[in-house]
Amino acid sequence: MPKDRTGSGIDLHLDLDPSLGRRAGLERALRSAVQAGRLAPGTALPSSRALALHLGVGRGTVSAAYDQLAAEGYLASRPGARPRVARVRRPGDGRTGPAAASPEADEAPRYDLRPGRPDLTAFPAADWLRSTRRVLATAPPDVHALSDPRGRPELRAALAGYLGRARGVAADPERIVVTSGYTQALGLLARVLADAGTAAFAMEDPGHPYHRALVRRAGPDVVPLPADGLGARTGLLAGAGFERAGAVVLTPAHQYPTGATLRPDRRHAATAWARATGGTVVEDDYDGEFRYDRRPVGAVQGTAPEHVVYVGTASKTLGPGLRLGWMVLPARLVGPVAEAKYLADAHTQSLGQLVLADMIESHAYDRHVRAARLRYRRRRDLLVRRLRERAPRVRAQGVAAGLHALLPLPQPGPDEAEALRRARSRGLAVQPLEEFWQRPGPNPQGLIVGYSTPPESAYPHALDALCEILR
Structure with a gap:
């Protein structure tokens, strides 16, 4: 009776050349798979026993092949563990054979103060696990099937209640569409509005260049809308230069990247423009839950x-890797956006939606946000205090809310290029303001510092390095 090879562990496809003999053929097949990148660095290979059973060869043949590849540097092995693929240079990168280590350019910075994400070490794993267990114990079988492109009804209902009480949103579950993050939401809106005749979007300047690229990719042009210390200058929308704009994208709670809060009269100007012209205001509330010194x-x-x-997201409260965002839409846009979502990817994965809904309904989400707000406020306070003590000419702006601060660079002193050079020499990553401007310079210079990114143990040292480069 032939041996059963269906349960031999990890699947591994190898092209063996029978003319070379079993051991030499196996060595060549493994070597070629590593060199070509079919076996990625870090990949665990089957045990010698499992691979021998799978290939129908002797275990000694596999062990000898593994030993030879380890001696050549293609595999890394240690007693009692399966061999793993070592990092090797690929053809065309200037070298061949095994590489000793990753190049410095691939290494993460020692201290990361770039904006854009929360402290991932503070993810509420215990709460997420409890909610996951409840969901898996009670969810109907259709949780694993395709569903309404607007999202699971459980999450839409939970979001309607949460957004109404926490953010003052007039949220009807029937008008909510769940997306795979903010970027998908903006891309869907841009395509739907372009199909409806919107020729251009007004977008804050400075603002996120990636978001401008998303809108342009969907078809509309982008018109710069200047922003200052009071937020976007929305009064300009009714004037010359904005005649083609049928939509405006705003970050009113905490302008990105200046950190300004949109003044009430400017909020009113935006909605008055939309009512008068039939335009659409897109409100990006990316970190609206985090406020410190103001109501x-x-x-x-x-x-x-x-x-x-x-448009809201779990990226700043939980983590961007969850890919969970949501839109609360005017009635006229619900159908077209739901259709666009269906054509884009059918729907956002269901299990994460149900887990988030459970966290909201059990108030675990609220507890996590409150704890994160307190933690980030302490970090904000330490940033402001260290700057006052060690780099007093640099004043952090936009720190009443959010997860980042703008540090304008005073003159005389280092400009952005010099500050970035100093930062790299100390293993510190920050982001220059220059990257956010739409209009060609000269523009004000500064650094964008995200104080939520580093883990707690590294944060004080990151601030030490920051103050050094600013002196």
């Missing part, structure tokens, strides 16, 4: 729900 600022959407698309 909570409600969403603009609550004042004009038929003219404002509210």
